[in-house]
Amino acid sequence: MRCVRLFCMIMSLLLLRQYVYSQCETPDDAKRVLITFVGDCTLGTYKGQTAGADGRLFSNYFEEKGASYFFESVKELFVSDDITFVNLEGPLTTVPQVAVKQFPIKGNPEYVNILKSSGVEVCNLANNHIFDCGQDGFSDCVKNLDKSGLLFCGEGYSCDTIINDIHVGFLGYRIFSVTEQLKRTIKKDISELRGRGCHVICVMMHGGVEGKHDSNAQQSSIAHFIADNGADIVIGHHPHVIQGIERYKGKTICYSLGNFCFGANKNPKDKDTFVFQQEFVLKDSICSYGNSKIVPCRISSSDTTNDYRPTIQSGERGQVIIDKLRSYSQQYAESYFE
Numbered sequence: 050m051r052c053v054r055l056f057c058m059i060m061s062l063l064l065l066r067q068y069v070y071s072q073c074e075t076p077d078d079a080k081r082v083l084i085t086f087v088g089d090c091t092l093g094t095y096k097g098q099t100a101g102a103d104g105r106l107f108s109n110y111f112e113e114k115g116a117s118y119f120f121e122s123v124k125e126l127f128v129s130d131d132i133t134f135v136n137l138e139g140p141l142t143t144v145p146q147v148a149v150k151q152f153p154i155k156g157n158p159e160y161v162n163i164l165k166s167s168g169v170e171v172c173n174l175a176n177n178h179i180f181d182c183g184q185d186g187f188s189d190c191v192k193n194l195d196k197s198g199l200l201f202c203g204e205g206y207s208c209d210t211i212i213n214d215i216h217v218g219f220l221g222y223r224i225f226s227v228t229e230q231l232k233r234t235i236k237k238d239i240s241e242l243r244g245r246g247c248h249v250i251c252v253m254m255h256g257g258v259e260g261k262h263d264s265n266a267q268q269s270s271i272a273h274f275i276a277d278n279g280a281d282i283v284i285g286h287h288p289h290v291i292q293g294i295e296r297y298k299g300k301t302i303c304y305s306l307g308n309f310c311f312g313a314n315k316n317p318k319d320k321d322t323f324v325f326q327q328e329f330v331l332k333d334s335i336c337s338y339g340n341s342k343i344v345p346c347r348i349s350s351s352d353t354t355n356d357y358r359p360t361i362q363s364g365e366r367g368q369v370i371i372d373k374l375r376s377y378s379q380q381y382a383e384s385y386f387e
Contacts, residue, residue: 080331081339082215084251085127087135087324088286088306091178091313092119092163093156096146098313103354107312110357111160119310120167122360126324126344127168131212134219135164135309136253136286137172137201140179141193144186153181154313158189161197163310170210173253175203175221176287202253207238209247215331217249218242220280224256227271239279248336249329252280257288257305262377264292264304272302281336282327290319291370293378294343294385301327301341301385308348309359316355320347321370345370 139154203221328339
């Protein structure tokens with residue numbers, strides 16, 4: 050069984066080569082860091098959620114299959130990079146949901162082991178579900194993440210780490226309206242990370258319109274602002290579907306990675322998602338873009354239900370997702386695919 054699983058992982062990685070869209074020649078003596086970006090991870094359920102077509106909730110899968118089940122199909126991708134950065138959509142806490150909304154979300158604190166066992170290092174907390182259990186639930190989630198050793202950013206937090214002598218910083222923002230206060234905060238946060246010595250700054254932004262494959266003017270405006278003020282890459286989510294990828298002044302903006310491991314929907318109609326990987330290269334104290342890769346995925350290994358197990362798509366099925374991304378990216382002055 051172990052040999053079969055190893056063979057499948059090797060074949061998956063070989064098939065992924067066809068999705069490398071940006072290749073750069075870099076000096077052999079340069080330092081490199083490879084960062085993997087992942088969309089919405091709702092590790093839990095919403096209040097009152099009933100079971101899916103197979104009769105099981107996210108919590109049932111955890112109890113029956115354990116923490117390693119959920120990211121098993123993508124784990125090799127996460128452990129073979131240097132940093133994996135995900136959006137954690139919803140608090141991991143024992144505090145009850147108190148938010149008055151249709152889908153207040155939470156997950157068991159034990160679910161940090163899903164992230165830890167799968168090679169995830171950094172979580173973004175800036176999203177519209179992280180306070181579904183109130184300030185107490187948020188604070189408890191922060192405590193649980195900190196205790197586990199996971200890094201986190203967003204909602205007033207930033208984090209940074211050094212890999213291969215490259216200092217990388219992380220920020221996250223909920224962006225449903227753009228204010229001067231928000232802009233001042235973004236500028237200050239990026240400046241502070243530069244002051245700590247960060248060579249690379251990665252920013253996640255949570256905004257846009259749910260269900261829309263085209264990003265809107267507000268997303269574009271704030272993403273450009275973030276890039277103009279020093280971020281090296283901007284990664285979006287919230288629409289629950291994938292959106293296009295822009296190249297802006299030499300920087301990459303992914304407007305929405307879509308859902309990824311999404312416990313709060315038992316069977317989403319649109320199961321497409323993707324993982325984006327970007328290599329950064331440090332040479333003579335100057336950091337630049339290296340190779341990048343799109344990894345097409347589906348949020349479930351089943352087409353008929355959500356089994357909460359994101360799965361890499363290769364061959365024709367993977368190419369369909371890539372073609373959709375290419376189409377969605379045509380709205381930008383410079384597409385990532387040009």
